[in-house]
Amino acid sequence: MHSIRIGSGAGYSGDRIEPAIELAERGGLDYLVFECLAERTIALAQQVRRRDPDGGYDPLLATRMGxxxxxxxxxxVRIVTNMGAANPLAAAAATRAVARSLGLDGLRIAAVTGDDVLEAARAADVALEEGGTLRSLGDRVLSANAYIGAFPIAEALAAGADVVITGRAADPALFLGPMVHAFGWAADDWDALGRGTMAGHLLECAGQVTGGYFADPGVKDVPDLARLGFPIGEIRADGELLVTKLPGTGGRVSAATVKEQLLYEIHDPARYYQPDVVADFSGAHVAQDGPDRVRVGGGRGSAKTGLLKTSIGYVDSCIGEGQISYAGPGAVERGRLALDIVRDRLALTGVRASEMQFDLIGLDALHGDRLSRGHAPYEVRLRVAGRTATLEEAARIGNEVETLYTNGPAGGGGAWKSAREIVAVASALLPESAVRPTFTLLEA
Structure with missing residues (x-):
C-alpha cells in the first residue's frame, strides 16, 4: 500500500464527538483512532473496576461507538482506541453489544491485554522515578500498567479486527500499529518506526494540531474554534506525513501549529523513548503545502531500550476544598478578611492538614502575591484547599468556608465545597520481557 489515511477522533477521554463523526462519514479514512487515556485516567479506571468487575473502561465508549x-x-474504516482503559475485554464486549444493536453483524473486535502488570511490578519491587520502590507505597497501590507498543495492535489488525481496543498503550503506538500493519515494517526498522512515531505524536492530541491549544487571540488567531476539525494524517510507506483536516471545518493546520505539537511533552527531541523505538525528531522538517496542508519528514529512530514505562496508581491523600465569591466595592478586602477567618478557624478547630492553599481567584491564585499587579477587581472568588489523611478531615475544610455565609464578612455567595480521595501516579521501568501482550477477538 502506497499510503494510508488516519484520522484522530479524540485527544482525551472527554473530547468532542462531532469531529470524529465527520471524519468517519467523509474523511476518506483507512483508520480512525481515539486516544483517550491520560496518566491518571487508568488508575481511576482501576478503582472503578474494583467496584464493578464489568466496568473500568472509558465512560463514553458506548456513545462514541454508537x-x-x-x-x-x-x-x-477500521477503529483503534485505548478506551479499554483498565478493562479492554469488557470494553470489547460493550462494543459488540453496540454493534449488534446497530445490526452490524460480523463486526470483529479485538481486545488487546497484557498491560496490567501489577503482579510483575510487585515481584520485581520496581524502583519509582520519584524515589523509593513499589513496596514503599504499601497497601495504597491501586494499579500498575505498562505502556505497550504498536505490534500487538498490528497483529490484531492482521487477524482481521475491524475495531482494536487496548488498555495502556503508548499514545503514538495507536497510530503506529496501523502503519506497521499496512506497510509491513519490521520490528528493527528503526528509522521507519521513528518516523511513524513522529506521525503518531503529531496526531495523538486531535484538535491541538489543528489550532485548538495553539489559539491565542490577537497573537495566534484561529478561525471557528467551536467547529474545530480534527486532523487527518496521510502517511506514506516510507513514514513521511501530510497533516490536514476536512474542508469546511474550523481550525487551522499550519507549519506553526505542527511545530508546536511536535515539541509538546517532549523532553529531548533526539531521544523520545517509546516501547518500539527511540525516536529522533531533531532532524524533522516541516513545510506548508497549501491551505491546511503541512508536510512533515526527517524523523529517524534507534534501537528500543528493552524497558517499558509503567504507571503506578496509588492513593496519595485526600483534598478538602471550599469556595465562595465576593463582588462589588471592597471585594478584595472582604475576600482577604474571609481568608483570615478560615485560616484562624482551621487552627482553632484543630484541622490536621499537611498542606494548605489560600487563594483569591482573579487576584493571586495562579502566581501568588509577587506577580499580582495591585489592581482591585470588581469580583473575586475565595478558594481554600488542604491535603489531609482522611476524607472526614478533608470535609472540615469546606465546611469552614461554607460557614462564611452567615459568619462574615458581608456579601458572600455561591459557596461550594468538596472532599475527595486523590489518586496519584508514580513512574517506573519494567523489563519488556515481563510484559506479554496478547489479544482476544470477539465477533458481533
Whole structure:
C-alpha cells in the first residue's frame, strides 16, 4: 500500500464527538483512532473496576461507538482506541453489544491485554522515578500498567479486527500499529518506526494540531474554534506525513501549529523513548503545502531500550476544598478578611492538614502575591484547599468556608465545597520481557 489515511477522533477521554463523526462519514479514512487515556485516567479506571468487575473502561465508549461504528463499517474504516482503559475485554464486549444493536453483524473486535502488570511490578519491587520502590507505597497501590507498543495492535489488525481496543498503550503506538500493519515494517526498522512515531505524536492530541491549544487571540488567531476539525494524517510507506483536516471545518493546520505539537511533552527531541523505538525528531522538517496542508519528514529512530514505562496508581491523600465569591466595592478586602477567618478557624478547630492553599481567584491564585499587579477587581472568588489523611478531615475544610455565609464578612455567595480521595501516579521501568501482550477477538 502506497499510503494510508488516519484520522484522530479524540485527544482525551472527554473530547468532542462531532469531529470524529465527520471524519468517519467523509474523511476518506483507512483508520480512525481515539486516544483517550491520560496518566491518571487508568488508575481511576482501576478503582472503578474494583467496584464493578464489568466496568473500568472509558465512560463514553458506548456513545462514541454508537456514533461511528455505522459510518466506519459503510466506509471501510477500521477503529483503534485505548478506551479499554483498565478493562479492554469488557470494553470489547460493550462494543459488540453496540454493534449488534446497530445490526452490524460480523463486526470483529479485538481486545488487546497484557498491560496490567501489577503482579510483575510487585515481584520485581520496581524502583519509582520519584524515589523509593513499589513496596514503599504499601497497601495504597491501586494499579500498575505498562505502556505497550504498536505490534500487538498490528497483529490484531492482521487477524482481521475491524475495531482494536487496548488498555495502556503508548499514545503514538495507536497510530503506529496501523502503519506497521499496512506497510509491513519490521520490528528493527528503526528509522521507519521513528518516523511513524513522529506521525503518531503529531496526531495523538486531535484538535491541538489543528489550532485548538495553539489559539491565542490577537497573537495566534484561529478561525471557528467551536467547529474545530480534527486532523487527518496521510502517511506514506516510507513514514513521511501530510497533516490536514476536512474542508469546511474550523481550525487551522499550519507549519506553526505542527511545530508546536511536535515539541509538546517532549523532553529531548533526539531521544523520545517509546516501547518500539527511540525516536529522533531533531532532524524533522516541516513545510506548508497549501491551505491546511503541512508536510512533515526527517524523523529517524534507534534501537528500543528493552524497558517499558509503567504507571503506578496509588492513593496519595485526600483534598478538602471550599469556595465562595465576593463582588462589588471592597471585594478584595472582604475576600482577604474571609481568608483570615478560615485560616484562624482551621487552627482553632484543630484541622490536621499537611498542606494548605489560600487563594483569591482573579487576584493571586495562579502566581501568588509577587506577580499580582495591585489592581482591585470588581469580583473575586475565595478558594481554600488542604491535603489531609482522611476524607472526614478533608470535609472540615469546606465546611469552614461554607460557614462564611452567615459568619462574615458581608456579601458572600455561591459557596461550594468538596472532599475527595486523590489518586496519584508514580513512574517506573519494567523489563519488556515481563510484559506479554496478547489479544482476544470477539465477533458481533
Amino acid at each position: 456514533a461511528v461504528l455505522g459510518p466506519c463499517r459503510r466506509n471501510g
